[in-house]
Amino acid sequence: MIKYLLGCASGHEFESWFRAGADFDAQSRSGEIACPLCGSIDVVKQPMAPSVVTKRARAGRPPAQEPAPAPVxxxxxxxxxxxxxxxxxxxxxxxxxxxxxxxxxxxxxxxxxxxxxxxxxxxxxxxxxxxxxxxxxxxxxxxxxxxxxxxxxx
Ligand SMILES: [Zn+2]
Incomplete structure (x- = not known):
């Protein structure tokens, strides 16, 4: 699971969860992500580190050479x-x-x-x-x- 802070062309910000980072790109390209406030599909990722929930989410441990995170x-x-x-x-x-x-x-x-x-x-x-x-x-x-x-x- 990856959470992104998203923003529409009107400046609304909202959060959305994706199974993988690539899902945002694919869904955004095909106009499937709409601002919940105004319905705009002109949505971009805001500059924020995505929250990723994986078994790696433990402080103090170097990033391991794990395979790509599977859906949680x-x-x-x-x-x-x-x-x-x-x-x-x-x-x-x-x-x-x-x-x-x-x-x-x-x-x-x-x-x-x-x-x-x-x-x-x-x-x-x-x-x-x-x-x-x-x-x-x-x-x-x-x-x-x-x-x-x-x-x-x-
Ligand atoms: Zn909006």
Missing amino acids: AGGATAGADGVAVREALKAFTQKVIANTEDVGPRFAEEARRMHFGEIEERQIRGSSTVEEAQELAEDGVPFGIIPVLPEDLN
């Missing part, structure tokens, strides 16, 4: 690293939750309707089945996956 979906880890990673994931998830509207199981439907301009764009979160997520991806609907920690399910 779950975050199950073990050992000492697991604690720091869990805290980072928790903070990330809480921020997402604080800035989005929970649409529950209607997520896939809402995301698709926004993507095709049937309803106003806004930041939403919710749940979807694996099949729904695959269909969204195939339709080019931009969305991110929030890692859900075990305690969030309680």
Whole structure:
């Protein structure tokens, strides 16, 4: 997961999550990223280091020669690293939750309707089945996956 601070031509700033850095470029090129305030698709990345949530997100450790980060979906880890990673994931998830509207199981439907301009764009979160997520991806609907920690399910 990579978070970018984005800005539209009218100077609005908003944050968006992407599965990978290349996703922003691809979605931006095809006009799939719109400002949630004015709908402009003239959107650029703001100068800010992207927040990347990976197993590397631990201070004091040199960047390792790891392969490209895979989409974060779950975050199950073990050992000492697991604690720091869990805290980072928790903070990330809480921020997402604080800035989005929970649409529950209607997520896939809402995301698709926004993507095709049937309803106003806004930041939403919710749940979807694996099949729904695959269909969204195939339709080019931009969305991110929030890692859900075990305690969030309680
Ligand atoms: Zn705007």
